[in-house]
Amino acid sequence: MxxxxxxxxxxxxxxxxxxxxxxxxxxxxxxxxxxxxxxxxxxxxxxxxxxxxxxxxxxxxxxxxxxxxxxxxxxxxxxxxxxxxxxxxxxxxxxxxxxxxxxxxxxxxxxxxxxxxxxxxxxxxxxxxxxxxxxxxxxxxxxxxxxxxxxxxxxxxxxQKPRPRINTARTAKPELRERFARAIDEALENCPAGSASRRWNHIHEAMYQTTLDTFGRRERKTLCAARKDAQRIARCCANDYWLNLCQDIKHAADLGNVRRMYEGIKKASGPSTIKTAPLKSAEALENTPPLPVMDELDVPPTIEELKKANGSLASGKGPGSDTIPPEDVKAAKESSLLGHLHELLLQLQHLADRVYPEAQRAFRAARSTNDMVFSMRQLQKCREQRQPLYLAFIDLTKAFDFDMCGTVQFDRSCSEPFQIRNVVKQGCVLAPTLFGIFFSLLLSYAFRKSDDGIFIHTRSDGGLFNLARLRAKTKVKRVLIRELLLADDVGVAALRQHCSDSLAVFQLLAQSLASPLV
The missing domain is CATH 3.60.10.10 (Endonuclease/exonuclease/phosphatase)
Incomplete structure (x- = not known):
């Protein structure tokens, strides 16, 4: 909106x-x-x-x-x-x-x-x-x-009637899954090939209408009544169990049966767990063979990997703002829907490669933290040349991995935002990619009019240690090094102290987006 x-x-x-x-x-x-x-x-x-x-x-x-x-x-x-x-x-x-x-x-x-x-x-x-x-x-x-x-x-x-929910319980029927796969293929034949937003809107509406026509709408009253009855029966059974256990312990204590009393207490408290942590010696660590580098992780995801990830989606989860439950996506694994989603994912990675600066070293192929460590050690040579070096380290306290907010959607309305205490799950690539695109654009806008940084003279021909060749007026490139990025952490380098104008612009942008700086 x-x-x-x-x-x-x-x-x-x-x-x-x-x-x-x-x-x-x-x-x-x-x-x-x-x-x-x-x-x-x-x-x-x-x-x-x-x-x-x-x-x-x-x-x-x-x-x-x-x-x-x-x-x-x-x-x-x-x-x-x-x-x-x-x-x-x-x-x-x-x-x-x-x-x-x-x-x-x-x-x-x-x-x-x-x-x-x-x-x-x-x-x-x-x-x-x-x-x-x-x-x-x-x-x-x-x-x-x-x-x-x-x-x-x-x-x-x-x-006004809310948008009907889909009956996900019927996705387990094979005949309906085959019917849904044929229907979604027919609905996505004329999918527009323009912008990603138009393409996703067409996929979303076609998928929702197809799933609704195939699996039908969910009966809310029946499910709510069954859930309430199950919860009520479970509470009654748990209450009866604890009351009977407490009465047995009290009865054994009154009779002086210490053994039966302690058995009841042990049953109430549960079995005790013995935690052990084996020690690893330095010799064992040295004899551990090094693992090979997994170069296949840098390759863009294939359609087979997307199908495997689609099959591992958890069922029974509430749908998001698109009102499409995960069961419907899993039911379309044999249709052309995954092909369209795979193309959207590749478009997102292509956009990230275009927007990411060269200094971004996190969640990118053929880049690691060692590059940033090497760059930082090279910048420290400014002290050998008797030049000042100023570094400003910026950390967003509310990035993709901390203090997120979520909403609960019911029918067509959403609740007030509330904080999510747990961070992004390990292995989630989509959230860091989206945040990296946003953060790169934020930095480029804040430092668009600034020439602060450290210029390095370099050339790729000749001997590596022949420093006299760097004094040439031709074949020498001037490379500006200013940001050192690793996910949501950034270090800004400069040769003078009075470079706070760009940092002030960046701070105002971050505060306007509710992301205070540290």
Whole structure:
């Protein structure tokens, strides 16, 4: 989504109430989908202490703002309306749901009339939640909790059906898998060969529709009921087991049967594990034969390797934002889908080779950490030539391997982002590749106007130790060495101390992307 926000403010000035500032209006334009744009309005209504003129002026200007928005666009009205709507669902069935709390106050009439005229609804009251999640303010004198903050939207949006989920249990049937392989081949015959985004959108829509037509939709109610029953039975069995075990231990202790008592305690605590760590001598390490270099790891992945990785996908995992479960991808292993995915993966690696600078030594073929160590030792020779050497080491504390954020998707909505404590799994190449592309572009933009660094004179002909040939005016190349990259770690080298302009630009870019520097 690309957001195009235009600021608008509603001001109220009265002698008895301070001016009320209106937050901006935001318009979300989903350019990659067929959904209409979404308008978000944030408001703060006058309190009960305000006069009727102030309240009428607020709702008149809010009414004028709502009339400017087309009815085909999605509208979300957020804020503190200083109104308690109560639980009068029978009088306002289109506006108020059955799950509100408290009693109404004097400000409710204006808000409900506005919602009834435009067919709006207070979505907070339409969904069953816990009682402490329905309130937002505690009165300072009565200590009663009230709901004053509402999310108001069009009533028609509540009737939209979410995208159906696919019945992954039917992917185990061989006849349906063969039918799905033939259908996906036919759907991908006219796959566009343009940009990667257009190609992926075509593959995603074709795969989802084909899997839905082949395997059908999943029955949520049946699965939810069965899962709840299984969890309830498991909890009851576990509770009965521990109660019986505790009663046996107590009964043995009362009778003085020490042996049976300790047997019950041992059963409750579980078997004890004996951990041993064998010692390795220096002689054994010296006699260990060295392993050969695995050059095949530098070769681009083949279609056979992609099929093998596809077959090892874990089943039963929730789908991502593309709503395609892993069982459907595994069911298409005999179709042309893996060929399209293999081409997209090769395009990504080709893009990384074009964007990566020469100094990037991590997750690249024919490069290793030894190259960076050698380069650093060569730069230290500046001290032998009595020239200053300044090194700035930068480490992103929130890169691809630390403090990631994730969301939980349910139907067509996503939860608030939350932190993921565990890092990227070993062997994951996609996340470092995507981050390396982003990090390389970030560095190139930050140092695009800077000539700071260390220039080295070099030539590839002649003797290696003939330093006189480096004084020639021709056949000599000047190579700039500035960044020493290894994944998300970078060292910036320079011959002068006052080269902080480019580092300041890089720091501002990193802070704007929520990646503080160390």
């Amino acid at each position: 690309s957001a195009d926000s235009t600021a608008s403010a509603l001001l109220f000035e009265t002698p008895s109430y301070p001016p009320l500032r209106r937050p901006p209006q935001a318009r979300l334009d989903p350019s990659l989908s067929a959904s209409p744009p979404a308008i978000i309005l944030s408001a703060y209504a006058p309190t009960l202490c305000s006069t009727s003129e102030v309240k009428d002026q607020f709702y008149e200007e809010l009414e004028a703002k709502i009339r400017q928005i087309p009815t085909k666009e999605q509208l979300f009205l957020l804020g503190d309306f200083n109104t308690r709507v109560g639980a009068d669902h029978d009088s306002w069935p289109r506006c108020i749901g059955r799950f509100d709390i408290g009693k109404l106050n004097e400000n409710v009439q204006r808000l409900l009339e506005l919602c009834s005229f435009h067919d709006f609804c207070l979505t907070n009251t339409f969904f069953p939640t816990k009682p402490h999640h329905r309130v937002s303010l505690r009165h300072p004198r009565s200590h009663h909790w009230h709901q004053l903050d509402f999310l108001i939207t069009r009533r028609s949006l509540l009737n």
